[in-house]
Amino acid sequence: MPYCTACGRDVEPSLDSCPDCATELRVGSATTEDETRAGRENTGNRRPAEQSTSWSRARQVATVGAVVGIAASQLTWFRVSEPAVQLSVVGTDGGGMWTLAAAAIVLALSVKQWEHRGHVATVALGAGVAVYALALVNDPYFGNSLGAFAESGAGLLVYQVVSNPPSGYSIGLLLESIAPAEGVYWTAAAGAAMAWGGGRELPADG
Known part of the structure; x- marks a missing residue:
């Protein structure tokens, strides 16, 4: 062929x-x-450096996913969904720190080391980011037991509500209204893009 x-x-x-x-x-x-x-x-x-000069569609998707993942870590991950209450946390207040690190590593791999080991690492990091973000959609407090690095940020929002509850609202109602925001969904999409980009290259590595 x-x-x-x-x-x-x-x-x-x-x-x-x-x-x-x-x-x-x-x-x-x-x-x-x-x-x-x-x-x-x-x-x-070809030497790995020579192979990495070709920007395939998969490599482009992984790179864009990494950039989106970095940006998404700075967006709002959780907010209190009551219209009159302005309480929210961004990704880097919690678990967004590790998704930021993962996306930065993938970005470096896609630019400097886009060969088999880079593809495998990109799949692993991208899948991890996507699974973590989707787990937070299902359970905002997922990962809190793993320590501050995996803390979703929802726990910090709980602290804000409990320590300084807005007048006219019950604490219980506010805690129940904590919901994922756009940053979590963008992070899931970015992780999926990174994993797809790396995985699309694996058949050609053999």
Whole structure:
């Protein structure tokens, strides 16, 4: 099967460009089996630094996911959903610190070390971020027992409510109204993008 000379991916003979890196292919040219084998050997013999120069679609998605993950850690993760009460916490007040660190590592890998080990690490970190964020959607206090690094931030919001309750509201009502905000959902999406980007590259690593 013909392959892309830029990233080494198999491409259908009918395509004019690589579906991953968008490199334009020679229209109407038929790559022989010997040429394909030789090309793959050349691609496989590239140094990691040379392989990482190709910005495939998967690499772009992982990079964008990392940037979104970094930004999402600065957004509101939890708020009291009562309209007249302005109480909220951002991601870096709690578990957003580790999702920020994970996204920063993925960003560095996507720029500097986009090869097999980087792909595996990106999948692991991205999946961890996505699972953690989705767990917080289900349970705002998930991870609190693991210590401050995994603290969701909802516990801090509870402290704000209990220590200085707004007048006219019962503490119980306010505690029940604590809900995930946009930062948690963006973090879940960012984690999924990072995991997909790294995972999409794994078949080609073999």
